[in-house]
Amino acid sequence: KAGVTQTPRYLIKTRGQQVTLSCSPISGHRSVSWYQQTPGQGLQFLFEYFSETQRNKGNFPGRFSGRQFSNSRSEMNVSTLELGDSALYLCASSLEGPSGNTIYFGEGSWLTVV
Amino acid sequence: EDQVTQSPEALRLQEGESSSLNCSYTVSGLRGLFWYRQDPGKGPEFLFTLYSAGEEKEKERLKATLTKKESFLHITAPKPEDSATYLCAVQIYNFNKFYFGSGTKLNVKP
Numbered sequence: 001k002a003g004v005t006q007t008p009r010y011l012i013k014t015r016g017q018q019v020t021l022s023c024s025p026i027s028g029h030r031s032v033s034w035y036q037q038t039p040g041q042g043l044q045f046l047f048e049y050f051s052e053t054q055r056n057k058g059n060f061p062g063r064f065s066g067r068q069f070s071n072s073r074s075e076m077n078v079s080t081l082e083l084g085d086s087a088l089y090l091c092a093s094s095l096e097g098p099s100g101n102t103i104y105f106g107e108g109s110w111l112t113v114v
Numbered sequence: 115e116d117q118v119t120q121s122p123e124a125l126r127l128q129e130g131e132s133s134s135l136n137c138s139y140t141v142s143g144l145r146g147l148f149w150y151r152q153d154p155g156k157g158p159e160f161l162f163t164l165y166s167a168g169e170e171k172e173k174e175r176l177k178a179t180l181t182k183k184e185s186f187l188h189i190t191a192p193k194p195e196d197s198a199t200y201l202c203a204v205q206i207y208n209f210n211k212f213y214f215g216s217g218t219k220l221n222v223k224p
Contacts (some may be wrong), residue, residue: 042217099222102148102163105157
């Protein structure tokens, strides 16, 4: 069974530009969430989507946005990039269940802003 | 405020030297506590989920336990390939988002 797939794996952008990252969840998983990981802040929750609707949102500025498509694939966008946006962006998917939802991560997209 | 704290930040062990990693949490309405392993440059890999105090899960040299305030990840006779950063996360009811600790970086020397 294929895991969570994220593209691109590595990218370099210039300050002020925008970037779009893509995520394909595990087959059958309808919940997709995004996290930012930096050495100083650790793993921080960005947002979560389920059935094309944003259900939860973290404490990030409006420059960070996302969406989910009918096939559960998701994209996140960061506009007007800042140097501090350099991070590993992780996508995770989960299968909804009554006892709790284990989330499974992709390998991440490394974003460097110069 | 919901918080997850892991200790120690870093741990160096000799191969075969058993130890424990700690994850303490203060959250309202714990739905589940999760342990992940992360290798450099990779995404976190799921290890265990614990749902209630007293629960234990085992996998090879790893055993996770849960109390009402904290969780322990016990590593028995570790090998160099166990070197990684171990992350714990909590999920609270009514929210499908996870609060992660800052991790424990484990280094096992041969």
